[in-house]
Amino acid sequence: MSDAPAALDVHAEAEFELQNAEGAIWTATRLLIGIVTFAWSAVAFAYFYLRAVDPAQLWRPHGTTPPVLLGTLVALGVVGGALINAYAAPRLRRGETADWIFATSVTVGLGLLAAGLQVWQLTRLSFFPGVSGYTSVFIGFAGLNIAFILGGTYWVETLLARAIRLRPALAAEGGPGLSTLPAAREFRASLEGCTYFWWYMAIISVLFWFLFYVL
Amino acid sequence: MQQSVLTALLGSAIGYLVGHWLGNLIASGYPVVQSSGYNNVAIVLGLCFGVVGWMVGIGTMNYPLAKLVGREPVPESPTEGWTRFFKMTLDHKVVGMQYIVGVLMFFFTGGLFAMAIRTELLSPTTHYWGPDTYLQLVSEHGTIMMMMATSLVVGPFGNFLVPLMIGSRKMAFPRVEAASFWIFMSGFLVILAALPLGGFNTGWTGYAPLQTEAKQGMDCYLVGFAVIGTGMILNGFNQIVTIVNYRAPGMRWTRLPIFVWSMLATSFLLTLATPVFFGAVYFGALDRTVQTAFFVDAHGGSSFLWENLFWFFGHPEVYIMALPGFGIVAEMLPVFTRKPLFAYKVGAAGMFGVALLSFFVWQHHLFQSGINPDMRPLFMLTTELISIPTGFIYLVGMGTLWKARIRYTVPMLFCLALYFNFLIGGVTGVYLSDVPVNVTVHGSFFVMAHFHYTIMGGLVFAFFGGVYYWMPKMTGHMLNDRLGKIHFWFMFVFFNFTFFPLFIVGLLGMPRRVFEYAPRLAHLNDFSSISSFVLGASFLIFVANFVWSIWIDPKPAPQNPWDSKGLEWQVPTPIPYDNFKRIPIVLADPYHYGEPDALPVADLGGELGLASVGAAGPSAAAGAGTSRTGAGDGQSRIVGGGPDE
Structure with a gap:
């Protein structure tokens, strides 16, 4: 009994539930990355399996590379979005909300641009999908990439x-980056998760860029 | 117009028509469409838009769209009445009960297909269905049942019970929870839509190249599994986040109910294995629509790619179906034996051992194809290894039963049946893991009987045990005991009569998915078929019991009719919208039956305070635990304690 937790009063209950919610966002973000990783692993497995097995000697005939410049711009868009997001998040925590809003608007723009370029790239292919x-x-990669970028x-x-x-x-409490109100704390937890997810997407973009355009 | 299942149906119809029109607009000029007359793009887009329309119609998209403009979530007001079951709700208890009805719709539909299959097999040569129709029946049956089984326990009981068992007022993400149910139900419509589109004849495994060549019903299989898979991922995701973050103070990992451990292990499988399968069906849909060649050997793809991706998910899925069943029975055994759960930590470790190892065995499904023969021993070994943690879980049950004074209630009978059935299913599984036996009986009714013993004999029996056990808490009414026992004995006896002969016909060489067979096997098949009809009829007894006990002759259930120490039984019936008026303080695990000095399970009231429990000592606290004074707020203060034996 000596290590039994203390009973919670009403205020402590509210704080406890808020901490639960913050923790849930933290866990959910990491789990989401796990889920997305396993989805991407299906693409990576298909890539390496078909490349290794290559039953009809048709892994990659000449002239079947998608437009490299567009593919590179897609990856750069995601990496750029992740970098700007990572740059802006600390500024928000210092109370510079306007800076964060501007930088995040750029991230949104880059995300939309990257998804749009990926769609455009699919319209510029010089090969038939099943060759x-x-x-x-x-x-398969391009479709998933569009979905996850969006x-x-x-x-x-x-x-x-x-x-x-x-x-x-x-505003009186210093904005969403500094306020101790529940809405602001949940907002920051979500922002932290989102930043983490964008970093992850940047890594994925670079890895698949290497697989499809370099390797 | 208030959003409900009617607006969802309307939305899905509109969505399907829009998607189909769009698909025709895009692809009607494609040479492959013009030469075959089939436009899979239109079907796939129709189904996808139909699902989106369904989700918009039910209201699951309201909040995601509101978030785009920064709106806060609107708190839901508690609602009463039966109409709440036909709407999107944030109450995890309503979602759990919606899931019960949902999985039963899957189960009874799949069961009808099963009886249609057994009707055909009444005679080796006289046919009720054509060969194509037979294969479509087999495929629909297998697919619907597999879709159902992935959510059979995690959906209804996971959503209903986990927050109550861990002392939480809600699931972590109630909207995700609601979305997981409604997308699950849209999968039901999608897979049934295969029938008017010509069905599919690949069985539930959907193997390529048959998949690539199949009729348009195959599109329903691919989209249906993608949709169901999304629901599985959402459900598992929510369970994990809830269990990790929403445990009440004092609910340490070592106090977590064993059922919650099983939900946690299953949820990791759901969230990590299913995305790979999602990828596989996505590739399949691309092959059939935009003419990629993932599974087309002649164009640089490989049909074995499907087998690998499918079974990377498919074998963990077996444990997605098995672990929750063990969780249910392990939760109930201490209640009906009045003994602590034997080797609780071993049981929890066994569940995670099974979950981990299940990712390393999938190649045993390819012993006959697509695997280097030198690799067979490795996967034979990993498959045999998995029997060790499975054995742990089984022995936890046996240890709890050892020298127990068992109360043979209806739920307990279902528990005992699981151990009987699973022993047969499990031992035959060990045989099947060995390459020589596997090669001998591959594709035969022996394999079919084996997995029916593990899935139906295990999971489905556990599910019905759980329904009888928790229904008083869910509905406030006891199910009729006599009808329950009749249901049990018919189900148990005729389940074994149906499936045990199929081991023999399998060993005698009868292949699966073939609608003619050797005349010498007719007697065993007839016996199995007739037994299956009685087995099917036994579920009518369950339905009759449900209708009788809930509507015709309802008997109010006591708050804790089984005298369980579980936290979920300590809240009043009907359970308040927020479950607990005060966040409970958990003091002990709920398995200290027959221990005079056992601590109470939890302090639900808060006002008495833990200091008073500590000061008065465990015995005083235990005494308070049995009094259940209610103390004005409808919830007892110190609960689930005391020397009850």
Whole structure:
């Protein structure tokens, strides 16, 4: 009994539930990355499996590389979004909300641009999707990439919209980056998760850029 | 217009029409569409838009769209009445009960297909269905049942019970929880839509190249599994986050109910294995729509790629189906034996051992194809290894039963049946892991009987045990005991009569998915078929019991009819919207039956304070635990304690 936790009063209950919510966002973000990693692993497995097995000697016939410049711009868009996001998040925590809003708007723009360029790249292919294992895997990659880039962009856009909406209410407390109100704390937890997710997407973008355009 | 299942149906119809129109607009000029007459793009887009329309119609997209403009979530007001079961709700208890109805719809539909299969097998040569129809029935049956089984326990009981058992007022993400259910139900519509589209004849495994060549019903299989898979991921994701973060103070990992451990282990499998399968069905859909060649050997793909991706998910899925069943029975055994759960930590470790090892065995499904023969011993070994943690879990049950004074209630009968059935299913599984036996009986009814013994004999029996056990807390009414026992005995006897002969016909060489067989096997098949009809009828007894006990002759259930120490039984019935008026302080695990000095399980009231429990000593606290004074707020103060034996 000596190590039994103390009973909670009403205020402590509210704080306990708020901590639960913050912890839930932390766990959810890491778990989301695990889920997405396993989804990407299906693409990576297909890539290496078909490349290794290559039953019809059709892994990658000549002239089946998708437009490299567009592919590179897509990856750069995601990496740029992650970098700007990572640069802006500490500024928000220092109370520089306007800076963060501007930088995050750029991240949203880069995310939309990257997804748009990925779609455009699919319209500029010089090969038929089913001519080889490589082209098939590329088409599969591109579809998933669009979905995850849009998902990441959606997340950061909702944070942006939330910050703009919360800003007047939290101004007296230093804005969403400094306020101790529950809404601000949950916002920061979500922002931390979102930043983490964008870093992850940047790593994925670079890895698949290497697989499809360099290797 | 208030959003409900009607608006969801309307949304799905509109979505399907829009998607189909779009698909025709995009692809009707494709040479492959013009030459075959089939436009898979239109079907796939129709189904995808239909699912989106369903989700918009039910209301799951309201909040994600509101977030785009920075809106805060609107708190839900508690609602009463039966109409709440036909709407999106944030109450985990309602979602759990919605899931019960949902999985039963899957189960009874799949069961009808099963009886259609057994009807065909009544005679080796006289046919009720054509060969194509037979294969479509087998495929629909297998797919619907597998879809159902992935959520059979995690959906209903996971959502209903986990917050109550860990002392939480809610799931971590209630909207995700609601979305997981409604997307699960859209999968039901999608897979049934395969029938008017010509069905699919690949079985539930969907192997390529048959998959690539199949009729448009195959699109429903691919989209259906993607949709169900999304629901599985969402559900597992939410369970993990809830269990990790929303445990009440004092609910240490070593006090977590064993059922919650099983949910946690299963949820890791759901969230990590399913995305790979999602990728596989996505590739399959691309092969059939935009003409990629993932699974087309002649164009640089490989049909074995499907087998690998499918079974990387498919074998963990076996444990997605098995572990929750063990969680349920391990939770109930101490209650009906009045003994502590034997080797609790071993049981929890066994569940995670099974979950971990299940990722390393998938190649045993490829012993006959697509694997270097030199690799067989490795995967034979990993498969045999998994029997060790499975044995731990089994022995936890046996140890709890050892020298117990068992109360043979209806839920307990289902528990005991699981151990009987799973022993047969498990031992035959060990045989099947060995390459020589596997090669001999591959693709036969022996394999089919084996997995029915593990999944139906294990999971489905546990599910019904759970329904009888927790229904008083869910509905406030006891299910009729006599009808329950009749249901149990019919189900148990005729389950064994149906499936045990199939081991023999399998060993005698009868292959699966073939609608003709050797005349010498007719007697055993007839026996199995007739037994299956009685087995099917036994579920009508359950339905009759449910209707009788809930609507015709409802008998109010006591708050804790089984005298359980579980936290979920300490809250009043009906359970308040927020479960606990005050966040409970957990003092002990809920398995200290027959221990005179056992601590109470939890302090639900808060006002008495833990200091008073400590000062008065465990015995005084235990005494308070049995009094259940209610103390004005409808919830007892110190609960689940005391020398009850």
